[in-house]
Amino acid sequence: MIRLEQVTLTFHTKGGPLTVLDHASALFPRGKTTALIGPSGSGKTSCLQLIAGLLTPTSGNVCRETVSSGNVAHETAPTLSYLFQDLALLPWLTALQNVNLVLSDREETWDIAKEWLARVDLADAADRYPSELSGGMKQRVALARALSTEAELLLLDEPFRGLDDTLHERMRSLVASVRKEKTTILVSHDQNDLTIADHILRVEGGAIFEV
Amino acid sequence: MRFYQLRSTANAASPANVTLRLKNSTAGRWIERAFILIFWFTLWAIAASLVASPLLLPAPLAVLSRLWELFAAGAFWHATSLSFLRVIGGILLGISIGCLTAILTAGIPFLRALLKPMITTVKSTPVASFIILVNLWLDHGILPVFISFLMVFPVVWANVDQGLRAVDPAHLALAHVYRFPVARTVRRIYIPTVRPYFISACRSSLGLAWKAGIAAEVLVPSVISIGKHLYESKLYLETTDLFAWTLMVILFSLLLEALADVLLRRLFVAQPEQAAQKEVTL
Known part of the structure; x- marks a missing residue:
């Protein structure tokens, strides 16, 4: 279970302080899929970053399982997997190396990485660098990387962006098949993606509402 | 670039023809180089005959x-x-201390x-000023x-520091989220990012260090060195010796750069460059 308790998040920009979340609270049930929707710039990605421990709330708490603090506790093994909005693929690594990087970065997990690339229809692109892939292919490499780990918490920030309708549908089915045993939080602008969510939260005006 | 040329040519011709063209182009480059060398030596010979004074x-x-x-002569190899x-x-001292300083300054603004x-x-002080001052x-x-160190240290520091600050925050976020061990973060994120900055620093400062080191030997010619021989050539008006030693300095400068190129290539696998050279065919 993940809880945001009265979380305020303020960025200090050149134009002055910008409050993205203002005493917002939300609950993300364990083992369920939660979709985060809302207009652009409303704070959906910030919510994911707070949960991932990449941002610290200005005030309030982010509680993940038994861990409760402004910062998510640091453990030795990854407990979450994150598909970043900007993908964060390393340009000097091949598609296969990018996926394997989050597994062990050793040869012993190459087969798992290859299998995941095959599941996103990129078996033939394993040895290609990100600069040699189209936008949709990069998106699928990032998706394979996020889904390949056994982490309990899965954060997906616009996971199907840049995919055509057929691929979009297939990748959505893939996520639906994987999410069963995981706590999944999905950010999407596509209404069809909400069908795989158990419940939906809307982020708007600094608050988070149950839809 | 060569990779792309090979691929694009391969579409239109047989592999044998492609290999032949590649060989021809390599041979062509060597012929061009030989021509340039002969041209300048001929020009030098003409100028020398016109001046008519060795x-x-x-x-x-x-x-x-x-x-x-x-x-x-044994003395030559000893000095060189x-x-x-x-x-x-x-x-080596400049590279080591430059890198260490950059790691510190990247973390402590x-x-x-x-x-x-x-x-x-x-960087702004003339080398001669340093040589005279440090000689004391x-x-x-x-x-x-020390003078060679001074030529390398600021360049390596500035470049590596800039490289470390150019590390993509998204890549560091990835390392944080997936809890990469420090060694993996350094090997997979920091080193590949800093690599082009480091190579650029080495390439631009090595030749400079060699020339400045020799200049220091010329201005303080009391030790067995190339600089001492250059100084003596000037002192005894042995212009032929001066030219011969200068030619030697140039040859060793080229050798040093080639050696650095080989070492840098061996130290860092050039994956990003290889990727950039490949043509995207989608």
Whole structure:
């Protein structure tokens, strides 16, 4: 279970302080899929970053399982997997190396990485660098990387962006098949993606509402 | 680029033809280089015959003949290897301390601000001023080492520091989320990002370090060195010797750069460059 308790998040920009979340609270049930929707710039990605421990709330708490603090506790093994909005693929690594990087970065997990690339229809692109892939292919490499780990918490920030309708549908089915045993939080602008969510939260005006 | 040319040509021709073209193009480059070398040596020979005074401008054949004589002499190799070792020592010291300082300044911005005036002063001060000044403080044998170090250190520091600050925050976020061990973060994120900055620093400072090291030996010619021989050539008006030693300095500079290129290529697998050279075909 993940809880945001009265979380305020303020960025200090050149134009002055910008409050993205203002005493917002939300609950993300364990083992369920939660979709985060809302207009652009409303704070959906910030919510994911707070949960991932990449941002610290200005005030309030982010509680993940038994861990409760402004910062998510640091453990030795990854407990979450994150598909970043900007993908964060390393340009000097091949598609296969990018996926394997989050597994062990050793040869012993190459087969798992290859299998995941095959599941996103990129078996033939394993040895290609990100600069040699189209936008949709990069998106699928990032998706394979996020889904390949056994982490309990899965954060997906616009996971199907840049995919055509057929691929979009297939990748959505893939996520639906994987999410069963995981706590999944999905950010999407596509209404069809909400069908795989158990419940939906809307982020708007600094608050988070149950839809 | 060659990779792309090979691929695009391969679409239109047989593999045998592609190989032949590649060989022809390599041979063509060597012929071009030989022509350029012969052109400038001929120009030098013409100028020498017009001047008609070996004291002012010796003929290229006389210089090459003198260089050959020097090659055969034990003193030549003694002086050259000592000069080479001193400069290499200074370069390695500059690279090591430059990298360590960059790691510190990338993490502590105040330290960067503190060191910047000193580094700017070092970069702007004429080498001769440093040689004369440092000659008062250090042993003559160490002086060329220190001067070579001074040529390399600021460049390596500035470039590596810039490279470390250019690390993509998204990649660091990835390392944080997936809890990469420090070694993996360094090997997979920091080193590949800093690599082009480091290589650029090495390439631009090595030649400079070699020339400055020799200049230090010329201005303080009390140790066995190439600089001492250059100084004596000037002192005894042995212009042919001066040219022969200068040619030697140029040859060793090229050797040093080639050696650095090989080492850098071996140290860092050039994956990003390979990727950039490949043509995207989607």
